[in-house]
Each structure stands twice: as C-alpha cells, then as structure tokens.
Amino acid sequence: MNGVHDMGGMQCFGPIEQEVDEPLFHQAWERRAFALTLALGTSGCWNIDASRFVRESLPPVLYLEGGYYRIWLEALQQLLHRANLVSAAELSSGQAQPTAATPSPFKRLEAESVGPLFARGWPSTREARSPARFAMGDSVRTINHHPATHTRLPRYARGRTGTVHAIRGVHVLPDTNAVFAGEQPDWLYSIRFEASELWGPDSTASCVYLDCWQSYLISLDAGRSS
Amino acid sequence: MSEHPDADRIKRELEARVNVLESLVVEKALVDRKALDAILELYEHKIGPRNGARVVARAWVDPAFRHWLLTSPDQAIASLGYTGRQGEHVVVVENTPDLHNLVVCTLCSCYPWPLLGLPPSWYKSAPYRARAVIDPRGVLGEFGVTLPESTQIQVWDSNAEVRYLVLPMRPAGTEHLSEEALAALVTRNSMIGTDVLGAPDATAEVMR
Numbered sequence: 001m002n003g004v005h006d007m008g009g010m011q012c013f014g015p016i017e018q019e020v021d022e023p024l025f026h027q028a029w030e031r032r033a034f035a036l037t038l039a040l041g042t043s044g045c046w047n048i049d050a051s052r053f054v055r056e057s058l059p060p061v062l063y064l065e066g067g068y069y070r071i072w073l074e075a076l077q078q079l080l081h082r083a084n085l086v087s088a089a090e091l092s093s094g095q096a097q098p099t100a101a102t103p104s105p106f107k108r109l110e111a112e113s114v115g116p117l118f119a120r121g122w123p124s125t126r127e128a129r130s131p132a133r134f135a136m137g138d139s140v141r142t143i144n145h146h147p148a149t150h151t152r153l154p155r156y157a158r159g160r161t162g163t164v165h166a167i168r169g170v171h172v173l174p175d176t177n178a179v180f181a182g183e184q185p186d187w188l189y190s191i192r193f194e195a196s197e198l199w200g201p202d203s204t205a206s207c208v209y210l211d212c213w214q215s216y217l218i219s220l221d222a223g224r225s226s
Numbered sequence: 227m228s229e230h231p232d233a234d235r236i237k238r239e240l241e242a243r244v245n246v247l248e249s250l251v252v253e254k255a256l257v258d259r260k261a262l263d264a265i266l267e268l269y270e271h272k273i274g275p276r277n278g279a280r281v282v283a284r285a286w287v288d289p290a291f292r293h294w295l296l297t298s299p300d301q302a303i304a305s306l307g308y309t310g311r312q313g314e315h316v317v318v319v320e321n322t323p324d325l326h327n328l329v330v331c332t333l334c335s336c337y338p339w340p341l342l343g344l345p346p347s348w349y350k351s352a353p354y355r356a357r358a359v360i361d362p363r364g365v366l367g368e369f370g371v372t373l374p375e376s377t378q379i380q381v382w383d384s385n386a387e388v389r390y391l392v393l394p395m396r397p398a399g400t401e402h403l404s405e406e407a408l409a410a411l412v413t414r415n416s417m418i419g420t421d422v423l424g425a426p427d428a429t430a431e432v433m434r
Contacts, residue, residue, distance in 0.1 A: 008332030008383065010356035016368050018348045024270060026347075027237060029244040034269075034344075035262040036248060038311075043256070052334055068335065068350045073244065085256055094246035096253045111260035118268060121314040121340075124387035152385045154332055156359065168315070168388055188386055190317075195360075204363030206378035211386035 001148055002155060004063055005056035009156040009199065030069035037072045042117065044105040045083035049178035053150035054078050124172045126185035132214070134189055138164040139220040142191075142212060150178035153216045157208075160197050161220065165209060166190040173213055187214040274343035277308045278391060279412035281341065283405045285318075286396045295393070296320060303341070313340035313389055319382060320393040321419075326377050327392045328365070328419035330358035331384040338389035342414055349418065359383055369420040392416065397423045 007013075025031040041051065054075040056063070063071060080086045084103050090096060109117070134140060144159035145151065152174045168188040176184045191212045195205040251257040281303060285292040295302040299318045303309065316338055319327040331337065332355050337345040348354050358365050362379045366372070373379065382390040394416040400408060403426070415421035 005333055007352055007356040008330075008359045010352075011360070013351075013353040013356050016348050016351060016353045016357075016365065018369070019346070022346050024344055027241070029237075029241045031266065032244045032248055032262070035265045036244070036251065036257065038265050039257050039261050040251070055334070064352060068347070070240065073240070073247075077247065080251070080256075086250060086254070090250055090254075091247070094250055096250060102254075102256070106256070108256060108258060109261045111258055111264045114261055114264035114268065118265070119310040121310040121312070123314040125315065152333060154383070154385060156332075157383075166317075168386070171315075171387060174386075188388075190388075199360050202360070204361050204379065205359065205381050208359050208381045208383060210383050211388050213386075 001053075001056060001150065002146055003056050004060040006154050008154045025069075027069075029073075033069045033073045033076070037076050039109045040076065040080065040085075042107070042109045043083075043085075044107050045085060045103065046079050047177055048122070049150060049172070049174040050180065051075060051079065052174070053178040056150070125169050126172060126183065128170045128187070129185075132167055132187045132189075134164045134167075134187070134214070134217065134219065136164050136166065140164060140189075140191060140212075140217040141220055142216050143218060147175065149175065151175050153212065154210070156198055157193060157210050157212075160193055162191040162193040162197070162210075164189050165192040168211060171213070173215065175213075175215075188212070189214070189217065191217070269339075269344055273340060275341075275412075275414035275417065276409070277306075277343075278338070278341035278414070278417045279409040281306060281308065281318075281391070282393060282412045282417065283409035285393055286408055287405045292393075299391075308340045310340045312336070313338045315388045316341070316391060317382075317388055318391045318393050319380075321395050321422075323395070324377060326366075326373055326379045326419065326422075327382060327390075328358055328362045328379060329382045329384060329390040329392060330355060332356070332359055333383075333385055336384040336387075336389060338391050341389075341391055342417060346414070366420065369415065371420065371422055373422070392419045394421075394423050397425055399425045 055071050058071060058074055077091055081088060141161045142153060142158055168190060170185045171188040172183040173186045176182050188211055191210055193208050195203040195207055198208060252259055285295050291302060295318050299316045303316055321327055335345055335350040337349060359381050362381050384390055411423060411426055413421050416423050
C-alpha cells in the first residue's frame with residue numbers, strides 16, 4: 001500500500017529528536033500495550049505481516065502523530081476484533097459477553113512458555129522447494145508495482161536496478177501472508193542499489209541494501225530467463 | 227506529543243483504554259497476566275544493548291569469533307545465547323576506515339531485539355526512517371558524527387525479517403583492555419551505525 005509508513009527518502013519531517021537517558025516506556029499504558037501485543041501475537045490468529053499491514057493502514061495523521069505504542073494499541077484492537085476474539089461491544093464496554101467458543105486457532109500464551117518461546121523466536125525461513133533463480137553478482141531490476149495491500153518493496157526502490165549481494169534463503173512472503181493468502185515462501189536476496197540509481201545526485205549514501213524476494217525481481221542478465 | 231494541548235486528556239484516555247482492554251482479555255482467558263509479567267521481565271531486565279556489546283567485544287578480542295560472526299552470524303550469536311524474537315536471522319556488517327554502515331527500517335521499525343533490546347524513539351521516528359536512506363551523512367551529523375569524505379556510507383534497510391548489527395571499529399588505545407572493559411565501551415548507537423567509538427575517556431562521558 002502506498003501509505004505514509006513508506007517514508008524512505010522523504011525530507012519533510014525535520015530534525016531527529018534524541019532523548020538522553022530515554023526510558024524503555026514513556027507511559028504506564030505503553031508498557032501494558034507492549035506486553036499485550038506480544039502475548040496476543042503468539043495466539044496463532046494472525047501473523048507479524050498482518051500486524052504490520054493493519055498498523056500501516058491506520059489513518060495517516062494518527063500514524064504520524066500517535067507514536068509507536070499508540071499504533072500498536074489501535075492495531076491490536078482491530079486484530080482482536082477481526083479474529084472474533086473480542087466484539088466491538090466488548091471493546092467499548094469492557095464487559096465480557098457470553099459468546100461462542102474462542103476461535104479454534106487461538107492458543108493462549110502461558111507464563112512458563114515465554115522464556116523458551118521468545119528465545120526461539122519465530123523464524124521466517126522455510127525449506128526450499130526450488131533452486132534460487134539468481135546468483136551473487138547478478139544484475140536485477142525490481143518490479144514496479146503498487147498493490148493496495150501489504151508489500152515490503154518500498155516505493156523508493158521500485159523499478160530500480162541493483163546487484164545481488166547475497167542469498168538469504170527462503171522466507172515467508174509478507175505480501176500474501178499479511179492478507180492470510182498463505183506463506184508462499186520465496187527466495188530472498190540482499191540487493192545492492194547504488195545511491196545514484198535511487199536518488200540521482202541528491203544523496204550522501206554510497207549505496208543502499210534491501211532484502212528483496214524473488215518475486216520482486218526481474219533478471220537483467222542476458223541468457224537468464226526470469 | 228507532549229506539546230499537544232490535549233496531551234493529558236489523550237494520555238488519560240489511552241490509560242483507560244488499555245486498562246479496559248487488559249481486563250477484558252484477562253476475563254475472557256485470552257491472556258494470562260503472569261505471561262505479561264514474564265514478557266516485561268524479559269525486555270526490561272534481560273534483553274538490552276549490553277548483549278550486542280558483548281558480541282562486539284568478543285569479535286574484537288577473538289579473530290576466530292569475528293570470522294564466525296561475519297560468516298555465520300546466527301550460530302556465532304547463538305553461542306552467546308542472544309537468540310529469539312526479532313533476531314531470528316541476523317547479519318553483521320563491519321565498519322572499516324573506508325566503509326561505514328548504517329541500519330534503518332524505513333517501512334516500520336525493525337530492529338535486532340535480542341542484541342539491542344527495544345529500539346529508542348528516534349529509531350522509530352519519521353525523521354530518521356525517512357532520511358537515513360537518502361542522506362545518511364546528514365543524519366550522522368545530527369548524532370555528532372563526522373566521517374571523512376573518503377569514507378563511503380552504506381545503508382541497510384531492514385525491510386525483511388533479516389536484522390542487521392553493525393560491528394563498530396575498535397577504538398584506538400584499547401589494546402590493554404579486557405573483553406569486559408571493551409564491552410563497556412560499546413554504545414548502542416555504534417551498533418546501529420549512528421555513533422563511532424572514540425578513545426575510552428571520550429566515550430565514558432557520553433555513553434550513548
């Protein structure tokens with residue numbers, strides 16, 4: 001989605017504000033919203049890509065003004081509602097209503113699982129089912145696409161030419177996973193883009209590296225089919 | 227935003243909303259409060275930039291570990307125990323006199339949690355996310371870092387599930403220091419790329 005979250009290259013936001021001795025959380029509610037988001041995020045009712053898609057779909061003014069944990073809170077409420085874990089009436093009243101059984105994929109996080117589960121994490125790598133199409137050093141161009149749904153190819157790097165710097169393995173494809181259309185694992189590559197290719201003369205970078213799924217890439221090497 | 231005239235009202239509303247939400251999900255047995263406590267214990271007390279600093283210090287004193295870290299980062303980091311959520315796939319990028327690395331997530335705020343803890347506000351802010359990829363030298367200037375014109379700056383946009391850790395250059399004059407003392411010199415920002423480490427005395431004063 002072409003949203004305000006896709007802000008790479010924008011120059012309108014002013015100076016970077018750094019806070020000395022910044023606390024982990026600025027408000028008590030941020031601390032609770034953080035823990036709730038992580039706990040419910042393990043429920044199996046949605047995935048990290050769906051969370052990101054809901055967050056970036058919030059109204060742009062809220063996204064820019066609300067702050068990080070406000071965005072998390074709004075998204076968490078939407079995700080709970082969409083997964084039929086809580087109703088709109090329950091969210092507004094705070095009173096649990098007798099409802100049907102909790103939806104089947106739901107799994108509650110138990111306190112004793114937190115340590116081992118969070119130490120293992122949620123790897124996005126999957127087994128390869130086909131060989132990688134590209135090799136290190138290959139010239140590629142990113143696709144020029146503008147889906148109204150989730151994508152991790154930022155606008156500043158669409159339709160741009162780069163070089164395969166590394167092969168990262170096969171990873172879950174966020175574009176489909178975010179809309180519950182399956183993980184559709186795909187080869188992921190580290191692509192090096194020269195700054196001049198992305199920004200013309202107006203950059204102080206030498207290059208920018210992005211991780212691009214195979215479906216984001218078109219081969220530019222003669223003789224190699226894409 | 228603290229300068230907002232309605233800041234107090236918004237804060238009270240959010241406080242109330244989160245309380246209501248928490249009570250609701252606990253009552254519906256969707257959340258165990260003890261699990262929330264365990265999560266907070268983890269991120270408030272066990273995970274933070276000291277983890278990453280220990281990785282960096284080990285790489286400085288042990289060339290075999292440095293090589294392992296740069297070639298098989300997940301295994302090398304796992305050997306020190308810093309694995310898990312938002313650090314499942316890590317790549318370590320090494321600074322040299324000729325090449326400086328800077329890490330950003332332009333699309334959200336992806337960050338190597340097991341190594342650096344939760345990201346600071348500036349890392350999640352629009353000004354940083356927007357400008358790091360186009361004007362890293364200007365961004366570094368705002369952090370008080372001036373690199374020679376001959377140093378190339380490369381930026382890593384963490385747009386997938388790969389997380390990046392910068393291996394900063396070991397400061398001069400630290401040959402006599404122990405691994406533990408070296409780890410104490412490593413700042414969080416140096417592992418993101420918005421700091422370069424000076425001689426020990428200078429760093430001690432700042433501790434970014």
